Amino acid sequence: MATVNNESSLHQRRRPLTDQELDAIPWIHLLEVRERERAQDDLRIADASPGDYVCRIGRPVTYWFGVVDGLLKMSTDNAQGQTMTFTGVPPGGWFGEGTALKRETYRYNIQALRKSRVAGLHVDTFHWLLDHSIGFNRFVMNQLNERLGQFIAAREIDRLTNPDIRVARSLAALFNPVLYPGVGELLQITQQELAYLVGLSRQRVNQALAHLAAQGAIRIEYGGLRVLNLQALRNQIFI
DNA sequence: TCATTAAATTGTT
DNA sequence: AACAATTTAATGA
Numbered sequence: 001m002a003t004v005n006n007e008s009s010l011h012q013r014r015r016p017l018t019d020q021e022l023d024a025i026p027w028i029h030l031l032e033v034r035e036r037e038r039a040q041d042d043l044r045i046a047d048a049s050p051g052d053y054v055c056r057i058g059r060p061v062t063y064w065f066g067v068v069d070g071l072l073k074m075s076t077d078n079a080q081g082q083t084m085t086f087t088g089v090p091p092g093g094w095f096g097e098g099t100a101l102k103r104e105t106y107r108y109n110i111q112a113l114r115k116s117r118v119a120g121l122h123v124d125t126f127h128w129l130l131d132h133s134i135g136f137n138r139f140v141m142n143q144l145n146e147r148l149g150q151f152i153a154a155r156e157i158d159r160l161t162n163p164d165i166r167v168a169r170s171l172a173a174l175f176n177p178v179l180y181p182g183v184g185e186l187l188q189i190t191q192q193e194l195a196y197l198v199g200l201s202r203q204r205v206n207q208a209l210a211h212l213a214a215q216g217a218i219r220i221e222y223g224g225l226r227v228l229n230l231q232a233l234r235n236q237i238f239i
Numbered sequence: 240t241c242a243t244t245a246a247a248t249t250g251t252t
Numbered sequence: 253a254a255c256a257a258t259t260t261a262a263t264g265a
Contacts, residue, residue, distance in 0.1 A: 190248060203253095206250065222248065222259050 014044040017068075017119065021045055024068050025119065026092055026181045030135030042125040048072075048112035055096065055106045063120035066094040067182070070116020071189060073197060076108045087154065088113070088197045090174050090189070092182025097140055100126050113193050146178045163200055167208035168236035170198045171218070175227050188224040212236075 022028055022040065031039060045068060048054060054065055054072060072089040086108065089095060099106055100123045112118075129136040150173055157169045171194070174180065174187055191209065195202040209225070212218050217232040218225050227233065 191250095192248080202249090203251085210250090220249085 014046045017043050017045050021068050024182055025066060027136060027139040030139055031133055035129060035133045039121065039125060039129060042122050043119055045117055045119045048116045048118050050112055050114055052112045054110040054118055056109050057107060058105050060105050061096065061099050061103060061123050063122055064094065064096050064100045064126045066119045067091050068117040068119050071113045071193060072110050072116060073113050074108050074110055085197055088174055090180045090183045090187060092180045094143065097143060150179065163204050164208040164211050165236045167198055167205055168212055168233045172230060172233035175230055186224050186226050190223055
């Protein structure tokens with residue numbers, strides 16, 4: 001893993017969003033004019049380099065975060081001091097609403113796997129939107145529901161022994177159009193990065209991807225993967 | 240714009 | 253883990 005940079009660097013280089021970046025935020029379009037103005041005023045974006053922390057366990061919640069570009073990983077340290085990776089967060093993904101709702105401290109670490117652009121909405125504005133916007137409430141509720149499904153699926157994935165299926169299911173999660181609308185057809189992820197997320201060697205991931213490509217579920221591209229059949233990824237069974 | 244070189248990523252053992 | 257092959261990015265004329 002890359003060296004750990006101090007996380008303040010992420011907060012020093014914040015700036016307002018460009019129109020293009022705003023457009024990439026899925027929930028912004030659900031707001032009324034007045035709500036949208038308030039959200040836009042508060043939204044900030046920052047560049048994160050590989051290894052940078054977006055948030056750390058135990059820190060008080062200050063922002064609700066979303067990935068505009070790049071790839072983050074969500075992880076925690078267990079009692080044995082080992083790092084356990086929960087999931088990757090590709091473009092379009094917003095996270096931390098659970099802790100933001102309760103104004104608690106972050107319960108996981110979020111680190112950039114690659115150079116990324118991360119947007120942040122202050123937790124006070126997050127609450128204001130919850131109090132004023134029906135569209136925003138729908139988005140958050142839908143998000144929570146969809147993620148619950150993902151965590152159940154993740155438990156299943158953990159119990160799977162077949163690496164090919166693990167890779168397939170993990171990929172299907174990253175291609176989730178509800179949680180990660182910014183991904184689209186092409187997920188920008190290297191085989192090394194995917195290996196980190198799934199917990200397999202790059203070689204084994206390479207082999208699994210070749211297998212999935214042979215089935216026509218995906219197409220392997222340089223620096224990314226194109227989904228051809230999402231259902232095939234989800235329903236992956238022993239061959 | 241094109242050719243050359245370096246860096247990143249993939250494929251294979 | 254190591255190495256070769258391939259693809260992209262960077263450089264400079």
